[in-house]
Amino acid sequence: MTGLGLVGPPRAGRALAGAALLLTLGACAQDPTDPASSTPTSNPTTETSMTSTTPPSDRQDAAAADLAKRLAIDPADVELVSQDAVTWRDSSIGCPEPGRVYGQTLVEGHRIVLRARGREYTYHSGGSTAPFLCEDPQEPAATS
Numbered sequence: 001m002t003g004l005g006l007v008g009p010p011r012a013g014r015a016l017a018g019a020a021l022l023l024t025l026g027a028c029a030q031d032p033t034d035p036a037s038s039t040p041t042s043n044p045t046t047e048t049s050m051t052s053t054t055p056p057s058d059r060q061d062a063a064a065a066d067l068a069k070r071l072a073i074d075p076a077d078v079e080l081v082s083q084d085a086v087t088w089r090d091s092s093i094g095c096p097e098p099g100r101v102y103g104q105t106l107v108e109g110h111r112i113v114l115r116a117r118g119r120e121y122t123y124h125s126g127g128s129t130a131p132f133l134c135e136d137p138q139e140p141a142a143t144s
Contacts, residue, residue, distance in 0.1 A: 054081055056110075063112045063123040063131040070133070071116055081113040081120060086140035093126040095134035106141060 060080055070076040088094045091103035094111065109126025123131040 059083070059110055059125055059131050060112060063133075066123070066131070066133065067114050067116055067121055072117060077116060078087070079115040081115050081144060082111060083112045085109075085144035086111050087142040087144075088124070088126050089138070089141045091127075092138075093124045093129060093134075094138045094140055095124050095132070095136065096138065109140075111140060111143075 060083055064075050064078040067078050078131070086094070086109055088107040088109050090096075091105060091106055091107055092100070093109055096102060107126040109124060109129075109137075110131070112123040112125070112131055114121045114123065122134050122136045122137040124137065125131040
C-alpha cells in the first residue's frame with residue numbers, strides 16, 4: 001500500500017483506465033455502412049465538390065438546377081436575385097438544425113438567392129459543401 005491510499009499495482013489502474021477510454025471512444029464511433037448511425041443533415045452535399053475558388057456561375061448553376069428539380073420546372077425559369085461571398089459564423093453554414101452541435105469556426109462560403117414561381121429561395125455553401133437549399137437561413141458573420 002502506498003501513502004496515497006491506492007491498492008494494487010499502479011499498472012493495473014493505468015490498464016483499467018486505458019480500457020475504459022477505449023470502450024468510451026468505441027461507443028462514440030459510428031458505422032459508416034449503417035444509415036441509422038449517421039447524423040441527419042439538411043446540408044446535403046452533391047457529388048460535385050465546390051470550394052471558395054469555384055466560379056460563381058458554377059455555384060449558381062448547381063443551385064438553380066437543384067431548385068428546378070425540386071419544383072419540377074425548367075432551370076431557365078429560375079432567376080438569380082443575388083449571390084454574395086460570405087463568412088458563416090460556424091460549421092452549420094448559416095443553416096443550423098435544432099439539437100445539433102456545430103464547430104465554432106468561421107467558414108468562407110456563399111449565399112445565393114433565387115426566385116421561381118414568385119417566391120425566393122436561399123441556398124448556402126461553404127468550404128467544400130456544394131450549394132444547398134436552406135429553409136431557415138441565418139445571417140452570415142460578414143458579407144464581402
